[in-house]
Amino acid sequence: MMKLFFFKIISDKLLLGFFLCLLWCVTDSNTTPTLITATTPTTISTTIKPPDDVEEVTVKIQDETSITLMWNKVNNIPTYFLKYDDKDGAKEKYINQTNGEQAVVKEVSHLTAGTVYHFTVITISDGLNSSGKSVETFTRPRNADNFKSIEETERSITLQWEKVENNDYLIKYGSNEEPFTVLDENPVKRKISGLTTMTEYNFTLFTVFKNTKSRGVHIIAFTAPPNTEAITVVGQNETSITLQWTKVNDMLNYTLVFDGSEIHIPASEGNLTTVSNLTSMTRYNFTLFTVFENVRSSGVNISAVTAPPNTEELISVEQTETNITLRWKKVENILNYVLVHNQLEENVTASKDQEFVTKTIIGLMSGTKYDFSLFALFHDVRSSGLNYTAATVPSPVALVNVTERSVDRITLVWENVRKDWTYSLQINGEDHHPEVLEDVVLKEILHLKPGTEYTFRVTTKFFGHNSSAFEDFTVTTIDCAAVDWKVTNSSITGTVEGLFSNATASNKSHSHVSPKGSTVSFTGLYPGATYKLFLVYEKQSRTFEQCKHTLTITPPDLSAHCEYLAAGYSIHISWNRPAGLWTAVEVNVAEKTHIVNNMVEHQVQISEFKPTKTYKVSVAALSGDLRSSTPFVFSCQTDPRGVIAGSVMGVLLFAVLVCMAAFILLKRPDIIRRNKTFIGGPTEKDEKPITVPVEKFPDHFYQLSVDDNRGFSQEYESLMPVGTEQTRKEANLLDNKPRNRFNNVLPYDWCRVKLTSSDANETSGYINANYMPGYNSSREYIATQGPLPSTVNDFWRMIWEQRVKGIVMVTNCKESGKTKCEQYWPGDSKPHMYGELVVTIRYEQKELFWILREFTVKHKNSSEERTVKHFHFTAWPDHGVPQGTEVLIRFRGLVRQHIEREGTGAPTVVHCSAGVGRTGTIIALDVMLQQLEKERAVSINAFVYKMRLSRPHMVQTKSQYVFLHQCIMDSLQENERTAEDIYENDDMIYANATALLQFHTSSNA
Structure with a gap:
């Protein structure tokens, strides 16, 4: 410790300062000076003031073991004293900064991290200390270990x-x-x-x-990678298990752990691994980890077993058309097996005491090879499988069509169902070899006897198996043109060799039936008429048309007389109009023949004769190439009087007649319209329906026709509002609108047809169709629109659900370049799928005015197969009505015959394009002809009214309404139609033809 000597300075401050400086010079520089407290000595008369404290002490740097402080010098004093407390006790540091810097920076080291320190900076000047400026701070904490x-x-x-x-x-x-x-x-x-x-x-x-x-x-x-989304077992055999998973990232690796072992799978090896060298029929537990930067995911677990061995033996012990029975030996103690065939699997369970297992596979396709795979099953794991091939017995031919049947030959055709099937054919016990084409098999048999029955037998062969035989018969036709027919003006007779059951002769709507036997005889015929002869052979509810022949019988005999004219230079020949038909009258006079073709006139005037002469005249009716059996011969004398007088009198008489007729027409028009009060509107709902008896129908027809068909117009127009107030909510639903062909033809809700069954893809039970009344029931028909491309499947659903046996189509698919109906049947003989229904066309027979088809319909989920007849009328024009009533009446007869033969009570489906115009006309015609036959009366207006309550616009145009009446008229008044060519004139389809032609262009059904 430095010793200080103090002397009393009495005189002034200069001496004291000099003395203090002298003391500092002789002090040991390594020794911290002792702070001197500035006091006022009693012996000094002048007071010394201590230095000022620093204004502010700031912490410039804090570290874990040091703190750096900074302050500014006080009055440029370089000397300071720093005091603070440490863990070892109080510490002091002497600071002397003489470098000329104003700021003093001092680092205090060897401190304790994370500790609070109080620092005091004392200014030292002239041996005096300031009171000190303090600051509190702390060292930075240290880092944590083992992070x-x-x-x-x-x-x-x-x-x-x-x-x-x-x-x-x-x-x-x-x-x-x-x-x-x-x-x-x-x-x-x-x-x-x-x-x-x-x-x-x-x-x-x-x-x-x-x-x-x-x-x-x-x-x-x-962070850990995600687990794979799925790990599955994709392969198991007796000694290995193959696992597959969904890759998380193409760059990730995997680790598979099982039974204490680990398999490391680099990303380059993909997402599939096979664990080998395992034990058969053993369970293993696997855990798969996804690895990212050596970090594993939580792991996905899966358990799997190895497969069992295969059976040693698998054989077929029995086959039928739809079944195959297999047998195999059990594998050790395994009771469960899986049999796979045709992509279908069946589980088979054996009993413990069985050595062999037997399984019958049912519901197979006939005549087909099947590959079977048998797997033993252990904990739902299959063996590798044992393969075996077997075949079912082929099915018999479903139908053999006789596509050609003539006098001396027949052609048999059936579907070639499978290209690998073969066939054998026997006809009356004799073997024949059919010709196999691409889709069909056919055989033409020649040199047969006319009108003879032949039995044929067809067997299918496949893979050493024979089907049961299809057996049927047919008959050859008869050449009616070769028969020696005896024709009179009222009868046809002839002896026919060959098989036939019935013979009919028809002229328009009139038919005559010959008595049974080989001799054909028709009597009571209409003279001069042309008759179509039909011979049919019926057996086992089947009808064979044996021949079709046309004969015109002798026209009727005429009677005639003559008058002389033109002063003897001309004669006037008149003849009667007997019952019968003829096309012309042949007049022979003076060795000259005159043919009169004008059927309206029944007279002829022939000139260039001499007066007062007698000529021999013969008159005969002609019908085609035939003439009356006995010409009427008489004598005719020319006029002996002057020609002028006779001519004047004739002119005067004609003038008088014309004047009288004009007077009557002008003064008494009510005579022409005397029955006008009959014509009126149809009965209202609460009025009794008008039923017209047969004997009154011609007059009824006439009353409706007068005044340009005014009666027809009033009756038809009164039908316009019928039924229109009824609801059609279902048809107007947004989802159902595209199912309607026309937006103004919508089915009424109360009687619409509702589809019931549907698959998962079907969401609607709607179809544009209504139940329609008939003669026998309120649901005898279904009237519907022609199917659209989007409703064909719905159409066939309706056919199946309603158990329909017949479809009547009265439109063509395309008319005048426009699509009227989608073709809803197959275009060839191959089966076609419509939704859940398989439709096959069995045959198609084309006639002049219609086409007859037969379909088979089968539901894919059942074995039931149904037959549906298709009656397609092709001669109904796009705008108008048929050119004659005869053809449509005959077509209706075919439909009615089918309905009565089936007798199921199921409705018959009828459609055109919209399902109201032509559809309503054919339904009304069928009902009216039934009523005509059973009641001898008709109520056309009342029935059209009734139909319109079930579906709008039925019988859509006035021309169709008139045509209905004309059909009934022609059915009743055939004898009044004297000219057969009325059916050959396209413009004359009604008795009142001129008035009705205007309706032809208005039909839009």
Whole structure:
């Protein structure tokens, strides 16, 4: 310790300062001076003021073991004294900064990390100390030890470190900071959640003391990858199991753990691995880990067993058309087996006491090879499988069509169902070899006897199996043109060789039936008429048309007389009009023949004769090439009087007649219209329907026809509002509107046909169709529109659900270049699928005015097969009505015959394009002809009224309404139609033809 000597300075401050400087010079420079408290000596009369404190002490740097302080000099004093307390006790530091800098910077080292320190800076000047300027600060805390990641998941990482005293902590990663306080936990664990899977994270851990962070310690950690979404067993045999999984990322690796073993699978090897050298019929547990930067996912577990061995034997013991029975030997103690065939699987369970297992596979296709695979089953794992091939017995031919049947030959055709099937054919016990084409098999048999029955037998062969035989018969036709027919003006007779049951002769709507026997005889015929002869052979409810022949019988005999004219130079020959038909009258006079073709006139005037002469005249009716059996011969004398007088009298007489006729027409028009009061509107709903007896119908027809068909017009117009107030809500639904062909022809809700059954893809039970009344029931028909491309499947659903046996189509698919109806049947003989229904066309017979077809319909989910007849009338023009009533009446007869023969009570479907015009006309014609036959009366207006209550616009045009009446008229008054060519004139289809032609262009059904 330096010794200080003090002297009393009495005189002035200069001496005191000099003395203090002298003391400093002789002081040991390594010794910290002792602070001297500035006091006022009693012996000094002048007071010395201590130096000022520094204005502010700031902490410039804080480190774990040091703190750097800074302050500005006081009055440029260089000497300061720094005091603070450390763990070793109070410490003092002497600071002398003489470098000329204004700021004093002092680093205090060897401090304790994370500790609060109080520093005091004392200014020293002239041996005096300032009172001191204090500041409190602290050292930076130290970093934590053993900072590491101890657990990684897909969305979190758990960190751990050794605790640092009782400090707080801050974890920083990315832009995130998480401060927290730890109490008694050591080591410290912190779970960081909400992270992104399979991501690298840089974590920095700071120890925090007094809001000051340590320098921080860093680690890198990775979140775990996700597990694979699925791990499946894709292969199992007796010694290996193959696993497959969905790759998480093309760069990730995998680790498979089982029974204490691990298989490391690099990303380059894909997502499939086979574990080999395993034991048969043993269960193994596998865990698959996804690996990312050596971090595993949580793992996906799967359990699998190895497969059992195959059976030693598999054979077929029985086959039928639809069944095959297999047998095999059991595998050890395995009771469960899987039999696979045609992509179908069947589970088979054996009993414990069985040595052999037998299984019958049913519901197979006939005449087909099947490949079977048999698997033993252990815990739902199959053996590798044993294969076997067997075949079913072929099915018999479903139908043999006789496509050609003539006098001396027949042609048999049937469907070639399978290209690998063969066929044998026997006719009356004799073998024949048919010709196999692409889709059909046919055989033409020649040199047969006319009108003879032949039995044929067809057998299908396949893979050594024979089907049951299809047996049927047919008959050859008869050449009616070769028969020696005896024709009179009222009869036809002839002896016919060959098989036939019935013979009919028809002239328009009149038919005559010959008595049974080989001699054909028709009597009571209409003279001069042309008759169509039909011979048919009926057996087992089947009808064979044996011949079709046309004969014109002798026209009727005429009687005639003559008058002389033109002063003897001309004669006037008149003849009667007896019952019968003829096309011309042949008049022979003076060795000259005159043909009169004008059928309206029944007279002829022939000139160039001499007066007062007698000529021999013969008159005969002609019908085609035939003439009356006995010409009428008589004598005719020319006029002996003057020609002028006779001519004048004739002119005067004609003038008088014309004047009388004009007077009557002008003065008494009511005579012509004397029955006008009959014409009126139809009965209202509450009025009794008008039923017209047969004997009154011609007069009824006439009354409706007068005044340009005024009666027809009034009756038809009164039908316009019928039924229109009824609801059509279902048809107007948004989903159902595209199912309607026309937006003004919508079915009424109360009687619409509802589809019931549907598959998963079918969502609607709607179809544009209504039940229609008939003569026998209120649901005798279904009137519907021609199917659209989108409703063909619905159409066939309706046919199946309503058990329909007959479809009547009165439109063509295309008319005048426009599509009227989608073709809803197959275009060839191959089966066609319509929704859940399989439709096959069995045959198609084309006639002049219609086409007859037969379909088979089968539901794919059942074995039931139904037959549906298709009656397609092709001669109904797009705008108008048929050219004559005869053809449509005959067509209706075919339909009625089918309905009565089936007798099922199921409705008959009728459609055109819209399903109202032509459809309503044919339905009304069928009902009216039934009523005519059974009641001898008709009620056309009342029935059209009734139909319109069930479906709008039925009988859509006035021409169709008139045509209905004309059909009934022609059915009743055939004898009044004297000229057969009325059916050959396209413009004259009605008795009142001129008035009705205007309706032809208005039909739009």
